[in-house]
Amino acid sequence: MALLEVDGLKAGYGRIEVLHGISLRLEPHALCAIVGANGAGKTTLLMTLSRLVPIRAGHVRFDGRDVTRVRPHQLVRAGLVHVPEGRRMLAQMSVEENLLVAAAAQPSAATAAHIRELYERFPILGTRRSLPAGSLSGGEQQMLAIARALVARPKALLLDEPSMGLAPKLVEQIFEIIAAERARGTSILLVEQNARKALALADYAYVLERGAIALEGKGVDLLGRDEIVAAYLGVTPATS
Amino acid sequence: MIAQQLLNGLFLGAVYALFAVGYTLVFGVLDILNLAHAAIFTAAAFAAFSLASMGVPIPLALLAAAVMAGIMGILLDRVAFAPLRARNAGTLVPLISSIGVAIVIGAVLRGIYGVDERHFAIGGAAAAPVIHLGTVRFTTVELLIFLSAIALMLVLGWILRATALGRSIRAVAEDRVAAALLGVDLERTIGATFFIASSLGGAAGVLTGLEYNSATIDMGGPIELKGLAVIILGGMGSVTGAVAGGFILGAVETLAIAFGLSAWRDAILFGVMFLLLVARPTGLFGKRTLRAA
Numbered sequence: 001m002a003l004l005e006v007d008g009l010k011a012g013y014g015r016i017e018v019l020h021g022i023s024l025r026l027e028p029h030a031l032c033a034i035v036g037a038n039g040a041g042k043t044t045l046l047m048t049l050s051r052l053v054p055i056r057a058g059h060v061r062f063d064g065r066d067v068t069r070v071r072p073h074q075l076v077r078a079g080l081v082h083v084p085e086g087r088r089m090l091a092q093m094s095v096e097e098n099l100l101v102a103a104a105a106q107p108s109a110a111t112a113a114h115i116r117e118l119y120e121r122f123p124i125l126g127t128r129r130s131l132p133a134g135s136l137s138g139g140e141q142q143m144l145a146i147a148r149a150l151v152a153r154p155k156a157l158l159l160d161e162p163s164m165g166l167a168p169k170l171v172e173q174i175f176e177i178i179a180a181e182r183a184r185g186t187s188i189l190l191v192e193q194n195a196r197k198a199l200a201l202a203d204y205a206y207v208l209e210r211g212a213i214a215l216e217g218k219g220v221d222l223l224g225r226d227e228i229v230a231a232y233l234g235v236t237p238a239t240s
Numbered sequence: 241m242i243a244q245q246l247l248n249g250l251f252l253g254a255v256y257a258l259f260a261v262g263y264t265l266v267f268g269v270l271d272i273l274n275l276a277h278a279a280i281f282t283a284a285a286f287a288a289f290s291l292a293s294m295g296v297p298i299p300l301a302l303l304a305a306a307v308m309a310g311i312m313g314i315l316l317d318r319v320a321f322a323p324l325r326a327r328n329a330g331t332l333v334p335l336i337s338s339i340g341v342a343i344v345i346g347a348v349l350r351g352i353y354g355v356d357e358r359h360f361a362i363g364g365a366a367a368a369p370v371i372h373l374g375t376v377r378f379t380t381v382e383l384l385i386f387l388s389a390i391a392l393m394l395v396l397g398w399i400l401r402a403t404a405l406g407r408s409i410r411a412v413a414e415d416r417v418a419a420a421l422l423g424v425d426l427e428r429t430i431g432a433t434f435f436i437a438s439s440l441g442g443a444a445g446v447l448t449g450l451e452y453n454s455a456t457i458d459m460g461g462p463i464e465l466k467g468l469a470v471i472i473l474g475g476m477g478s479v480t481g482a483v484a485g486g487f488i489l490g491a492v493e494t495l496a497i498a499f500g501l502s503a504w505r506d507a508i509l510f511g512v513m514f515l516l517l518v519a520r521p522t523g524l525f526g527k528r529t530l531r532a533a
Contacts, residue, residue: 052417076423088418090411101411104404105423152423
């Protein structure tokens with residue numbers, strides 16, 4: 001059974017409907033990519049999945065439970081954690097406080113040890129722990145954004161453009177972190193501008209077009225079809 | 241003479257600051273001005289008066305009135321702000337609904353207490369024993385008012401800096417979406433913010449009532465405007481700024497009187513504020529830049 005099942009999801013802002021009935025599955029231990037042009041609704045989809053944009057129609061099941069009508073913090077507790085576009089640092093708070101805010105939202109008390117563990121995994125965050133998060137570099141901020149999400153020990157991560165605005169070397173590093181997290185058994189729903197990279201990594205992928213799923217299939221299959229790469233992903237095979 | 245006036249300014253400023261920190265805390269978290277803050281300030285002063293007249297000791301009456309004010313704050317949020325928040329009503333509509341709540345609170349108080357001034361049995365600050373310290377003099381009640389205000393602000397500082405609730409409040413103030421995605425329960429955190437802000441505002445009301453030995457229906461009017469000046473001066477949403485602004489206001493006000501300019505008091509006050517804002521448009525401790533419309 002899928003970890004995350006979305007059926008006929010509709011959502012939008014005001015009078016504008018952005019998502020016109022999205023259905024998708026995220027299997028346990030899988031990495032699923034969502035690609036599509038700017039404005040296709042990728043970020044709205046993730047924001048709706050984490051309930052910061054209300055659901056207008058459709059159903060969402062997570063971990064065997066209907067979570068269509070829950071509040072955002074309840075999803076985090078259930079193990080569905082969203083790393084938003086633009087990283088959204090609590091810039092005036094320290095690196096450690098960013099982690100502690102996430103820890104305080106957890107019911108378990110073993111969080112101090114867990115935060116130490118995260119510092120071991122991301123040593124750069126350990127050395128910066130008392131600095132304001134806003135003073136970190138872009139790559140460090142993305143690392144903190146992911147580490148902050150891992151405090152909740154998620155079963156599934158929703159990652160929105162984790163490589164955005166990063167230098168190629170840092171993009172590699174972030175993708176390594178994503179691959180490592182997936183190897184630990186976390187399911188990942190990845191929204192990426194860098195579609196070629198995302199598809200290469202993904203078990204399964206959906207192409208989103210104007211608020212609807214236009215295509216779906218195994219990542220490598222989609223990647224192998226030049227017309228898809230050209231039409232949806234904004235890069236021609238020759239230039240990459 | 242100057243030392244005495246500065247001391248008076250300190251006493252006055254502590255209460256202004258206490259009122260203003262609650263005001264600015266709600267603004268920091270929700271980006272809205274809670275114009276019912278002064279009404280809760282007044283209600284708490286009357287509640288403490290009622291308790292004191294039933295024989296409850298003043299410190300206990302202060303505490304009970306502050307807790308009652310905190311609960312009023314939670315109700316205020318549920319009635320005036322939460323329904324609008326759920327509909328993304330922006331920041332102007334809640335301003336109006338908080339005025340509505342302020343009017344209701346005022347009417348209820350008028351219904352219970354009438355329009356007459358009420359006095360505490362202990363006779364207020366002026367009647368209390370006087371302490372002489374070098375060239376300055378003050379009363380024990382003034383000292384207690386000052387120490388209570390400082391203690392409450394220190395407790396607030398500790399909560400915000402060192403507790404999980406305080407971190408959640410600061411997280412919501414900085415970025416509500418980020419906080420929610422980290423698992424912070426927004427509604428609970430906002431409710432706690434209203435409790436804290438309103439209990440501090442209520443305590444300021446009780447202390448003001450003690451200072452002048454009176455509670456009146458319209459006692460919230462002047463402090464509402466001054467509180468607004470204080471939080472603009474300090475930087476909207478900045479608790480440190482509200483404390484600094486409160487003391488500056490207290491000092492300017494008493495010094496103006498000391499120099500025989502009491503008729504010009506408010507003109508001087510707002511003149512100083514004007515000059516400071518020309519130099520620092522976001523206020524003394526304001527970090528946030530003006531938002532793009």
